[in-house]
Amino acid sequence: MTTIGLASASSAEAAQSAFASRYGRPDEPWRLRLHTIIFESHTPAGRRFDLALILVILASVLVVILDSVESLTAGHNALFDVLEWTFTIVFTIEYMARLASVRHPLRYARSFFGLVDLLAILPTYLAFFVPPAAALFNVRLLRLLRIFRILKLSEYVSEFGFLGEALVASRRKITVFIGFVLILVAILGSIMYVVEGPENGFTSIPVAMYWGISTMTTVGFGDITPKTDLGRFIASCMMLLGWGILAVPTGIVTAEMTLRGVRRSESTFKCPACQTENRDADARFCKHCGRPLQPIEKA
Numbered sequence: 001m002t003t004i005g006l007a008s009a010s011s012a013e014a015a016q017s018a019f020a021s022r023y024g025r026p027d028e029p030w031r032l033r034l035h036t037i038i039f040e041s042h043t044p045a046g047r048r049f050d051l052a053l054i055l056v057i058l059a060s061v062l063v064v065i066l067d068s069v070e071s072l073t074a075g076h077n078a079l080f081d082v083l084e085w086t087f088t089i090v091f092t093i094e095y096m097a098r099l100a101s102v103r104h105p106l107r108y109a110r111s112f113f114g115l116v117d118l119l120a121i122l123p124t125y126l127a128f129f130v131p132p133a134a135a136l137f138n139v140r141l142l143r144l145l146r147i148f149r150i151l152k153l154s155e156y157v158s159e160f161g162f163l164g165e166a167l168v169a170s171r172r173k174i175t176v177f178i179g180f181v182l183i184l185v186a187i188l189g190s191i192m193y194v195v196e197g198p199e200n201g202f203t204s205i206p207v208a209m210y211w212g213i214s215t216m217t218t219v220g221f222g223d224i225t226p227k228t229d230l231g232r233f234i235a236s237c238m239m240l241l242g243w244g245i246l247a248v249p250t251g252i253v254t255a256e257m258t259l260r261g262v263r264r265s266e267s268t269f270k271c272p273a274c275q276t277e278n279r280d281a282d283a284r285f286c287k288h289c290g291r292p293l294q295p296i297e298k299a
Contacts, residue, residue: 024103
């Protein structure tokens, strides 16, 4: 097995252990069996359940999207109503099954994905019992968020945490960079306010700063445009500067991810005898106990 495969397996076990400690595995046999099917995607039954639920979620989201197109719903309201109630009943059964398959159902119901589960079925019932609540139908699009819970593949779980760690570690650098950009926008926006003036749409410094942000990010809505030659020259410089500015946060986070990836890969290389970490990938003998080591397979 490759190093990545070992890390992925350990991440999956860690994620399942964390879930079990938070919500609890039930003691009753039928609830334990239900827990295995719903929450343990590494089992054959769990994989089949996840695959079926993914297809149902995607189909329900597609129905919600198509339901917003008047040309499609005209004359087919009954069909869309039947489909919506079918999906709602399926998700209601699935939600109740999730609550029944954990030892602490209230704790799961108050969790992020527990609330997403509830929001996926609540609008339909509200619209039925309280017709003015039909405006909440768009909340059903939150079903798409459930895919990230269903896809409990170890590489996704570990990489989301890996990215979060890199973002947290880079927060000071990114904060300083954003502060520098805001100062630059304030200075250039003030200059453009003086150069262009209210007659060309730059009615205030905040408006000019708004134009500067849209220009430096290469968005360019076109609602405010410079009319003078000097203003166009400054705008051109800001456009070119924006290319470099957009790449800086990506470079900061990428460098932090690379550094953490090296540290993580080093810490996973252990001697089977003395369990010493920071083993070199090409080492043939442990530098602490001298035991022969198996070569590490590379992905």
